[in-house]
Amino acid sequence: MSRELQRYSIKNQMAAIAAYAETNDLTIVRTYADEGRSGLRIKGRPGLIELIEDVQSGQADFDHILVYDVSRWGRFQDVDESAYYEFLCKRSGVQVEYCAELFKNDGSFVSGIAKNLKRGMAAEWSRELSVKVHAGHCRVASLGYRVGAPVGYGLRRLMVDESEHPKAFLAKGQFKALQSDRVRLQHGSAEEAAVIRSIFDQFVNGRRSYSDIRRHLNDAGIANHNGRPWTDGMIPTILANENYIGKTVYNRTSRRLGQKLVKNPDHTWVRGAAQIEPIVDPGIFARAQKLLAERRVEIPENEMLLRLRLTLRRRGKLNSRIINMTLGLNHVSAYVKHFGSLRKAYALIGYESPRDCDWIDTREFWAAEQARHATELAGCCETTLVFGRSSLRTGSASMSKAGG
Structure with missing residues (x-):
């Protein structure tokens, strides 16, 4: 099914299916729905997966499947995929009916051509929409607005209207309400800015490793932007973030039409002026990029x-x-x-x-000795405590909808 804001809203589809059932003297006993899910892949669509499993298991308590139209199987880029799922249902003795199509799904030559044409149109609709949306995002990003993933440490997202008037800061997981609204980057607290500068200083001037910097931050009790301890992988992400020198970067990575995430070459990145003062000196940032490049080689x-x-x-x-x-x-x-x-x-x-480094050779030996003594001590101190037993019986229930 589709999102509420799309042309094929869920309620409209269900109303059309109910009307078709009433006209053809059919009773709806069960509904399989994937609300707000992408139709590019079957992964992440529990409704369709459950339908196929019920049909193939032979336990289905129905002999007809009512589908709004051909595209509701999915907008798979391989048009044979939706045909395959329909074939599985028909092979199991369950008839597929399309409620909003002009042709009757009777297995005739005409219906076969019509279905294949509709499947191709569904796939092409997604492909064309993907191209248009990506072009729009690139245009917005080139103007310095924030597009895409959440911001990193020490930054905030400010929603502005079409006249650049501030409206509200967006928290994690929040999205802008109107299509005409835009998102600008804003500085976080002064303390966070000091932490960012400290990370760059430790890396560029102190030549400290990612682990050293991460350990320093965690020992100081400084949490990351998610309120959690830092990890080694977060440090190079901070060091490579051009937001800290007042720039926005879009299209570093992409996931087109449900495919795997890929890294895009540098010449395809879209840069814009974020209209905020740099947190890190551009010279320090450039030196950090040189050191990062050396480490990657x-x-x-x-x-x-x-x-x-x-x-x-x-x-x-x-x-x-x-x-x-x-x-x-x-x-x-x-x-x-x-x-x-x-x-x-x-x-x-x-x-x-x-320096005398002979002690290094004995580290593994003494570590093994400590582990052995700890095991022996635990065995000596082991005490068996007997408590009364209790059992918790959990029942399982299945729920189905049926109409008479």
């Missing part, structure tokens, strides 16, 4: 070691701080990930740290 291990050897030759020594602060070198965490530890990377270039 997969450098061969021999190249990583060569750069480390050249840094040793210039600086005379190596440590975590020198590695993190040297442009062109991967972060310490990358060396640990590739070589197992920083000391092993040192050994491969013939460098021995002046």
Whole structure:
């Protein structure tokens, strides 16, 4: 079925189906509906899935299925899909009737041609609408308005009318009421802006890893925009967000006609001026993008070691701080990930740290010892407590609608 605001409203469809049933001396015993669902895929349509399962199981207590029109099966881009679902019903001995079509679904040559034509028209309608809506979104985004996903940390959505007069801030999950309204980005609190600048400073000037920054934020008791603790994946999202330098970006990703989410190339992104003051200095932001790009490039291990050897030759020594602060070198965490530890990377270039690192070799041993002692202690202290038993009997019920 369709959304309430669309041409085929749910009540109109149900009224037409009821009138058809009365005219043809049929009794409606059950209704399968997918209210407000997209018809591009069967996934997410419990009503249609339940109908097919009931029909195929042989337990259906009806011998006719009344459908408003051919497009109500779905606007599948493969037109054979809707034909397949109709075939499953007919194969199980259930007749499909279309209430608003001019032809009779009697299996004739004419009805077959008409149904295939209608299925193709339904698919094309969705495709054309998708193109028009996407073009409209791109146009709105190019003017600096917010289009699409929720805003990130430290930002708010302000709904304005067609004359740019502010109307209200939109909370999470809220949408603008009128088609002529638009959404502008606005700054959050001063405290949130300070946190954003701190993230950029730690990454650009402090050369700290995502994990270090995340740990710093959580230890300070700072929640993310959802009120939850930060994760490593949120840090690069903050660092790459052009909203913080006063720009809007649209069409980074897309999901056309119910297909998988894809990342779009940079030249297809739509940028606009958000009409807000930058939270982060554009120069700092540009440096952050350069560092992010370096981290995304997969450098061969021999190249990583060569750069480390050249840094040793210039600086005379190596440590975590020198590695993190040297442009062109991967972060310490990358060396640990590739070589197992920083000391092993040192050994491969013939460098021995002046610090005593022998304790590192015993960490796994002592961790295993601690786990073993904890298990033994738990076994010694285990106490069996017997309480009275209670049982909770849960019954299941099925509900069906029937008419006589």
